[in-house]
Amino acid sequence: MKLVGCLIFVLxxxxxxxxxxxxxxxxxxxxxxxxxxxxxxxxALKKASYKVVNAKYPSTRKxxxxxxxxxxxxxxxxxxxxxxFVTHSLGGIVLRAWLRDSRPANLGNVVMLAPPNQGxxxxxxxxxxxxxxxMGPAAEELGTGPDSLPRRLGPANYTLGIIAGDRSANxxxxxxxxxxxxxxxxxxxxxxxxxxxHITLHLxxxxxxxxxxxxxxxxxxxxxxxxxxxxxxxxxTLMVKRIGKTEPRAQ
Numbered sequence: 001m002k003l004v005g006c007l008i009f010v011l012x013x014x015x016x017x018x019x020x021x022x023x024x025x026x027x028x029x030x031x032x033x034x035x036x037x038x039x040x041x042x043x044a045l046k047k048a049s050y051k052v053v054n055a056k057y058p059s060t061r062k063x064x065x066x067x068x069x070x071x072x073x074x075x076x077x078x079x080x081x082x083x084x085f086v087t088h089s090l091g092g093i094v095l096r097a098w099l100r101d102s103r104p105a106n107l108g109n110v111v112m113l114a115p116p117n118q119g120x121x122x123x124x125x126x127x128x129x130x131x132x133x134x135m136g137p138a139a140e141e142l143g144t145g146p147d148s149l150p151r152r153l154g155p156a157n158y159t160l161g162i163i164a165g166d167r168s169a170n171x172x173x174x175x176x177x178x179x180x181x182x183x184x185x186x187x188x189x190x191x192x193x194x195x196x197x198h199i200t201l202h203l204x205x206x207x208x209x210x211x212x213x214x215x216x217x218x219x220x221x222x223x224x225x226x227x228x229x230x231x232x233x234x235x236x237t238l239m240v241k242r243i244g245k246t247e248p249r250a251q
Contacts, residue, residue: 030089060136119144
């Protein structure tokens with residue numbers, strides 16, 4: 001019985017603790033997606049005692065600069081709480097554009113999932129095509145050239161953790177990418193000068209936000225400002241299942 005008790009204690013210590021009081025997380029979905037794509041993440045964060053604002057914005061209808069007011073609207077819903085962010089894909093670029101001019105005094109931690117921080121080689125390859133046109137003006141801004149929007153937004157001067165994927169479900173796009181990639185972006189293109197931590201998971205671009213490992217690592221970074229590079233999938237799954245079922249441990 002003593003051994004069982006010790007094991008339970010160790011597992012409890014490994015769990016991401018629930019949020020401290022007055023913590024809000026704004027979720028920003030990716031290109032051609034909706035807030036529904038971030039629903040699994042939203043549920044997990046709420047169980048961990050965060051206030052969550054799952055923002056919606058017309059990602060295919062406006063350029064990035066015209067999408068930033070939607071971030072302001074979402075942040076206002078956090079009230080006076082400390083504001084953290086979790087973004088997917090284009091959401092990371094929209095956030096970077098917003099933070100350039102609107103950084104809040106109570107900014108917390110930021111986690112970007114598969115962000116095209118150095119631009120997208122896919123956007124380069126299909127520039128001017130009907131595919132990019134359908135995806136909208138923001139997609140047209142995501143090239144890798146030195147004058148592209150992602151390259152002009154500058155380094156991170158906030159606590160940023162980035163999760164990249166290296167599993168592809170899109171062999172056509174992957175054939176146009178140089179190096180490990182998630183079917184849309186190379187791992188290298190997700191990185192950003194000034195980031196606090198970076199981790200690569202064996203996941204695809206489209207569904208990276210729903211995976212237990214991603215959720216566990218996101219919670220860990222929000223609470224500690226770093227990822228757990230030793231965490232395995234089984235441990236992550238257990239952590240996610242137990243969110244909200246243990247008392248927060250002392251700091």
